[in-house]
Amino acid sequence: MKKLMGPPPHILIVDDHAQIRESVARFLEKNGMRTTVAKDAVEMDAKLATGQYDLLVLDVMMPGEDGLSVCRRLVPTGRLPIIMLTALGADTDRIVGLEIGADDYLAKPFNPRELLARIKSVLRRSFREEPVAGALCGKRVRFAHLTLDTDRQVLIEDSGAEASLTTSEFKLLTVLLERHRMVLSREQLLDLTAGRSAGPMDRTIDNQISRLRRKIEPDVLRPSIIKTVRNGGYCLAADVVEAP
Amino acid sequence: MKKLMGPPPHILIVDDHAQIRESVARFLEKNGMRTTVAKDAVEMDAKLATGQYDLLVLDVMMPGEDGLSVCRRLVPTGRLPIIMLTALGADTDRIVGLEIGADDYLAKPFNPRELLARIKSVLRRSFREEPVAGALCGKRVRFAHLTLDTDRQVLIEDSGAEASLTTSEFKLLTVLLERHRMVLSREQLLDLTAGRSAGPMDRTIDNQISRLRRKIEPDVLRPSIIKTVRNGGYCLAADVVEAP
DNA sequence: GTGTTTTGTAGCGGTTTGTATCAAGGCCGT
DNA sequence: ACGGCCTTGATACAAACCGCTACAAAACAC
Secondary structure (H helix, E strand, O other), rough: OOOOOOOOEEEEEEEEOOHHHHHHHHHHHHHEEEEEEEHHHHHHHHHHOOOOOOOOOOOOHHHHHHHHHHHHHHHHHHHOOEEEEEEEOOOOHHHHHHOOOOOEEEEEEEOOHHHHEEEEHHHHHHHOOOOHHHHHHOOOOEOOOOOEEOOEEEEOOOOOOOEEOHHHHHHHHHHHOOOOOEEOOOHHHHHHHHOOOOOOOOOOHHHHHHHHHHHHHOOOOOOOOOEEOOEEEEOOOOOOOEEO | OOOOOOOEEEEEEEEEEOHHHHHHHHHEEEEEEEEEEEEHHHHEEEEEEEOOOOOEEEEEOOOOOOOOHHHHHHHHHHHOOOOEEOOOOHHHHHHHHHHOOOOOOEEOOHHHHHHHHHHHHHHHHHHHHHOOOOOOOOOOOEEOEEEOOOOOOEHHHHHOOOOEEOHHHHHHHHHHOOOOOOEEEEEHHHHHHHHHOOHHHOOHHHHHHHHEEEEEEOOOOOOEEEEOOOEEEEOOOOOEEEEE
């Protein structure tokens, strides 16, 4: 069998039973995946809004909005594959789920190894080919006194001077630009730039910001473009417009 | 659910029980699909050799070569999706099937409506990844300051100078052009260009990229067309248009 | 078979990036 | 104001990653 390398896939698990959530999460992490859990649709929406996920494991039977409804809502948006967990014997649930557009289902109680196999199978199919620069892909973007050429990954000052960015500086900058004037936590930034979650004493983002500031701030000692929000994270404080 | 129009999908059903074959075939045809049946692996091979199919429904337990073996053999050849039919409770069969690379399975006895839903689900998935592939065949393609003549496997610079590409350079470039602006991992590139998976310390793609860059980059020291994404892979960062 | 081209492998060295550490500066109490 | 405490900025260093060269193996042509 072919092995999927690269960054570990990030799975979001939604189930109202704490025990199932946790045991599934632990099992998947032991097998090299990242996991995040949510106890219901509301919590799920919050996680989806701030994070980046490769696959959703979704319980059908939940208090509040149920799994089928969630599925109906998410499938049309496109890119997130869904595996549903159904009660055993609820034939129609399964069929409806598939007809709605879930990528797979599994009847409870299930063998964790089988869930893993199904996740891998679905991931293999959806083969995430991400654009380099998200929505900014292929464009030239103006902000403050700079223009970012997303094709060449270089910054052009108004004076005409060019500065090249490293891959992770570029990634961090595009993430900030896409969400300019929003405060982004270190956790979010790490997730969006590197696709991993932060360790206990993780200063990676601080460091990256520091390096990036050296290339974009007119006065590094008094940053005006990337603001730091104490106890919050960082924020790109400038207007961003598409340039020709 | 959205209906996929166009020519009806053609399903090949392989099962040694005549009754199952026929009833499944009839049910699927009633629901707008074309079907063809085969009673074992040998007959299946004959049908595959002469016809064009969109999906294979494959019984695991068969006299002669069994379903798992068939699956192992067909999956690597590429893009024929497979749904396997297993005996109920044969947990390991199902898991092994998925691990080998089948797209789905169904436990016998099954609800025909569920088989239909799964077929549609798998077809939807395999349609999703298709659109870019192979589109360049026989065309002339412009990108950056170059034109690729896919018939002659030759690059023509705007100045008029021509450079010939080796087979694997051409293949690699084609793959990058077909998914331009997407980040492709070395694993993916190796799979798409050579159809094999990477060894533990495989630098083959790095090398190919290096060779290709020498022929297409204006400044090899600062590549602008093929960008490298650290920890990610490579990406062709340019617009690609069909040229007459 | 011989010679040429193409393709895969190994290794060195530069660049990039994560971690550890220390210095600086805000926040809050007294 | 002053001094601890916590958060952030900067520097230094080590590890990982990638580009390049050189060479060996394989494919191809003759």
